[in-house]
Amino acid sequence: xxxxxxxxxxxxxxxxxxxxxxxxxxxxxxxxxxxxxxxxxxxxxxxxxxxxxxxxxxxxxxxxxxxxxxxxxxxxxxxxxxxxxxxxxxxxxxxxxxxxxxxxxxxxxxxxxxxxxxxxxxxxxxxxxxxxxxxxxxxxxxxxxxxxxxxxxxxxxxxxxxxxxxxxxxxxxxxxxxxxxxxxxxxxxxxxxxxxxxxxxxxxxxxxxxxxxxxxxxxxxxxxxxxxxxxxxxxxxxxxxxxxxxxxxxxxxxxxxxxxxxxxxxxxxxxxxxxxxxxxxxxxxxxxxxxxxxxxxxxxxxxxxxxxxxxxxxxxxxxxxxxxxxxxxxxxxxxxxxxxxxxxxxxxxxxxxxxxxxxxx
Amino acid sequence: xxxxxxxxxxxxxxxxxxxxxxxxxxxxxxxxxxxxxxxxxxxxxxxxxxxxxxxxxxxxxxxxxxxxxxxxxxxxxxxxxxxxxxxxxxxxxxxxxxxxxxxxxxxxxxxxxxxxxxxxxxxxxxxxxxxxxxxxxxxxxxxxxxxxxxxxxxxxxxxxxxxxxxxxxxxxxxxxxxxxxxxxxxxxxxxxxxxxxxxxxxxxxxxxxxxxxxxxxxxxxxxxxxxxxxxxxx
Numbered sequence: 001x002x003x004x005x006x007x008x009x010x011x012x013x014x015x016x017x018x019x020x021x022x023x024x025x026x027x028x029x030x031x032x033x034x035x036x037x038x039x040x041x042x043x044x045x046x047x048x049x050x051x052x053x054x055x056x057x058x059x060x061x062x063x064x065x066x067x068x069x070x071x072x073x074x075x076x077x078x079x080x081x082x083x084x085x086x087x088x089x090x091x092x093x094x095x096x097x098x099x100x101x102x103x104x105x106x107x108x109x110x111x112x113x114x115x116x117x118x119x120x121x122x123x124x125x126x127x128x129x130x131x132x133x134x135x136x137x138x139x140x141x142x143x144x145x146x147x148x149x150x151x152x153x154x155x156x157x158x159x160x161x162x163x164x165x166x167x168x169x170x171x172x173x174x175x176x177x178x179x180x181x182x183x184x185x186x187x188x189x190x191x192x193x194x195x196x197x198x199x200x201x202x203x204x205x206x207x208x209x210x211x212x213x214x215x216x217x218x219x220x221x222x223x224x225x226x227x228x229x230x231x232x233x234x235x236x237x238x239x240x241x242x243x244x245x246x247x248x249x250x251x252x253x254x255x256x257x258x259x260x261x262x263x264x265x266x267x268x269x270x271x272x273x274x275x276x277x278x279x280x281x282x283x284x285x286x287x288x289x290x291x292x293x294x295x296x297x298x299x300x301x302x303x304x305x306x307x308x309x310x311x312x313x314x315x316x317x318x319x320x321x322x323x324x325x326x327x328x329x330x331x332x333x334x335x336x337x338x339x340x341x342x343x344x345x346x347x348x349x350x351x352x353x354x355x356x357x358x359x360x361x
Numbered sequence: 362x363x364x365x366x367x368x369x370x371x372x373x374x375x376x377x378x379x380x381x382x383x384x385x386x387x388x389x390x391x392x393x394x395x396x397x398x399x400x401x402x403x404x405x406x407x408x409x410x411x412x413x414x415x416x417x418x419x420x421x422x423x424x425x426x427x428x429x430x431x432x433x434x435x436x437x438x439x440x441x442x443x444x445x446x447x448x449x450x451x452x453x454x455x456x457x458x459x460x461x462x463x464x465x466x467x468x469x470x471x472x473x474x475x476x477x478x479x480x481x482x483x484x485x486x487x488x489x490x491x492x493x494x495x496x497x498x499x500x501x502x503x504x505x506x507x508x509x510x511x512x513x514x515x516x517x518x519x520x521x522x523x524x525x526x527x528x529x530x531x532x533x534x535x536x537x538x539x540x541x542x543x544x545x546x547x548x549x550x551x552x553x554x555x556x557x558x559x560x561x562x563x564x565x566x567x568x569x570x571x572x573x574x575x576x577x578x579x580x581x582x583x584x585x586x587x588x589x590x591x592x593x594x595x
Binding site for chain 1: 370
């Protein structure tokens, strides 16, 4: 019988974009137990809500994470709008949906690149990131920023899209789609990728439910959890949104879900552009958030995030709380790491798309 | 399932133009609306301090005493909140990113405020305190002055000026029907004048150089007394 050896994984590791530490207890080459620990990028952003007024905090909320920045801005303003009873114009909701879906495309492309990089497929990594550059350029043009957009504000959005911009988004996305499908084929059919991902890190439907998994991780196990189905504010209802699911629950299924979601997001963006309502993009906001509580949700690229705000009638909110999808996916990760090979650990960790700076705030 | 399926794309990439640009040789071109850096047209700046108060990063400091407007570009997060809230629209967002620097130096601008009787002498405080309710007749509205004066005959004490004042210089008391301006804090930004729904505020000058002026706002005359509900003493 082999003895149990503990191997530290992270916080600095070539496959990890952000610091998370795992103690892997190994018996020979098999993982017996994985103990995660976080706390390397905690910045205390939630506490800052007491120091910045509710309008200024939109910019702080966006900076919780660089990849899901739009979603965090949206979630925060949605919660404040709910607390203050503000109804945003329809055009603003459509624009928010559009930018949110664009950021999902960029987030998933970034992740696909990282996944290819984790298994040493460098040229595929470059291809995915080159495609992502198209989306970042669109962001720069329409919002003024490549990563942090600062377009969401309490009461609407700060920028409108002109006809020329909408045409350009449409053209670029349609052009991108061809290249994306060529890349998608490689992810789905290449032998190297199949042998690294298929049948690895299987999470059953029951486990996904029991461990409270969220987002693409739950959907890859056949659990159709997607807040966009229930979202009233965005344009999802008008666009007849249906979540993407896969049944296998392994690493490859998680890749497939994300590939499919990129296609779906492009469809949603094109739908938004086609049905874009006319009208104002913001309503004036008077007064301060009243005393009371409100909570709302947003489907981030990594899963459902929960936003809670508590007002006290002053310009500063009393409390802001954010629960992020990675937080919910960590127990599932610990489960699927049990019994896997040490060589597969990097791939498995990456397929949950960990976003540690969101998780720790 | 096939191996080397990427070969076709990889070979194709050899004959494609590079996706990146050779940066220092070919400078980046920016689109119109890109948020690169903040610029201040100091000739129009009135040092009202609105940018300092709205900045979520605390990157801007405004010192009215020394006339210094200071931006720390290393704290600035390019959110453009200052540009949106500038009452004089002297701040603007330029698309170019700032050049890399060896030292963390702040951008400092010396703003020269128009020479005006706006700055009340300290001696003016005495008489103003002794007679807090300066008579309305002392104020003369005219294009030449640079102090905010109130035509109390039209004022309704709605408080819009107080709510919009970036410096918090105006206090409106509806119960006592007084309108008070702290001329030492007033930054002459005209925000109250543009937001006044009754157009009773204008630029003018007060006799002497009071530090603050309190005006009594008379109750509006009621023409049809029987038709009005309440307010019998009006």
